[in-house]
Amino acid sequence: MAGLVRLQPSDHHFHVDGNDSILDAALQAGLPLNYGCSNGNCGLCQARLLSGEVGKISHHDFVFGEAEKSMGHILLCSYTAVSDVVIEAQESAAISEQHITTRVKKLTALTSDIVLLHLQTPRTQRLRFLAGQSVRLDLDGEASATHPIASCPCDDRNIQFHIRLIADDAFSQRIESLKPANTVQVMGPFGDFTLNNRSDRSILFLAFDTGFAPVKSLIEHAMQLEQSENLHLYWIADAEESHYMHNLVRSWIDVFDSFSYTPLNAKDLYPRADPAGGLQADAWQDVSQALLRQVSAEHDKLSDFDIYVAGPDPVARVAWDFLVQNGFPQEQFKSILTC
Numbered sequence: 112m113a114g115l116v117r118l119q120p121s122d123h124h125f126h127v128d129g130n131d132s133i134l135d136a137a138l139q140a141g142l143p144l145n146y147g148c149s150n151g152n153c154g155l156c157q158a159r160l161l162s163g164e165v166g167k168i169s170h171h172d173f174v175f176g177e178a179e180k181s182m183g184h185i186l187l188c189s190y191t192a193v194s195d196v197v198i199e200a201q202e203s204a205a206i207s208e209q210h211i212t213t214r215v216k217k218l219t220a221l222t223s224d225i226v227l228l229h230l231q232t233p234r235t236q237r238l239r240f241l242a243g244q245s246v247r248l249d250l251d252g253e254a255s256a257t258h259p260i261a262s263c264p265c266d267d268r269n270i271q272f273h274i275r276l277i278a279d280d281a282f283s284q285r286i287e288s289l290k291p292a293n294t295v296q297v298m299g300p301f302g303d304f305t306l307n308n309r310s311d312r313s314i315l316f317l318a319f320d321t322g323f324a325p326v327k328s329l330i331e332h333a334m335q336l337e338q339s340e341n342l343h344l345y346w347i348a349d350a351e352e353s354h355y356m357h358n359l360v361r362s363w364i365d366v367f368d369s370f371s372y373t374p375l376n377a378k379d380l381y382p383r384a385d386p387a388g389g390l391q392a393d394a395w396q397d398v399s400q401a402l403l404r405q406v407s408a409e410h411d412k413l414s415d416f417d418i419y420v421a422g423p424d425p426v427a428r429v430a431w432d433f434l435v436q437n438g439f440p441q442e443q444f445k446s447i448l449t450c
């Protein structure tokens with residue numbers, strides 16, 4: 112079973128394979144449909160079948176009224192497409208804010224001062240977000256901070272973050288003390304550092320330090336969607352060990368023909384950058400200018416690309432000045448501040 116699903120009134124379309132629900136396929140295509148539990152209880156993914164044939168793939172407890180049944184309402188989380196179908200469903204311009212109590216699944220050291228925080232949502236509640244977005248993490252009301260999500264929205268129960276631990280910082284200290292099964296409140300998602308589904312341009316990702324986190328989410332999602340556009344990642348770290356997922360990125364090269372990768376050390380780009388104790392803002396400024404000069408030299412026409420920049424202050428500002436102030440199309444530039 113497989114079919115093309117066309118949504119009305121947006122006219123967006125995507126393919127669904129027989130083992131996937133229409134909801135999962137829509138989310139994997141980056142379309143923000145309304146949903147809640149993903150398992151047939153809440154009714155929030157209700158939509159109307161206008162034409163074509165669907166097949167039930169899982170039981171649902173939610174009960175439709177007679178009027179809804181006669182109008183062809185279905186639950187998108189419980190049905191797949193058996194043929195090409197047309198479905199009436201509203202897409203939200205933005206995903207509404209959610210507040211979810213998650214539990215720590217794992218806390219792993221990535222480097223001496225960067226940790227991977229892996230949270231899991233309850234079985235009946237998933238976090239709806241788009242690749243590249245951020246959430247607010249609240250630790251028992253004692254400390255909170257906003258961080259970009261490092262994982263793919265295609266696995267919306269398992270949410271990962273790359274967090275740099277900062278000396279004498281209350282949030283960092285609370286993160287370090289977390290144990291498996293501790294609770295963390297997650298609020299969000301926020302931000303528009305998201306893929307432009309309407310663009311078929313190649314993409315340059317410029318990730319500085321833990322700016323790799325939201326870029327990882329974007330690349331994994333693009334690969335999940337099997338996007339054919341060329342993706343090139345420049346990952347600039349302040350020290351050799353800060354390419355903390357180098358092997359993962361190298362594995363993407365082996366699997367995806369359209370992906371390429373340039374790992375760079377800040378010191379190689381700008382010899383006066385001194386990584387001892389982490390780079391300061393003025394050093395990042397010099398490093399980002401050096402990178403942008405290199406990227407310009409390596410690509411004949413930057414306006415053929417969409418450019419995504421993620422990193423600490425002031426790399427996004429430097430990139431904006433270098434690119435957009437010099438005529439690069441504003442709508443092809445996105446940035447996010449990370450730390």
Ligand code: FES
Pocket residue numbers: 146147148149150151152153154155156157173186187188189
């Ligand atoms: S998402 Fe809750 S019933 Fe489908």
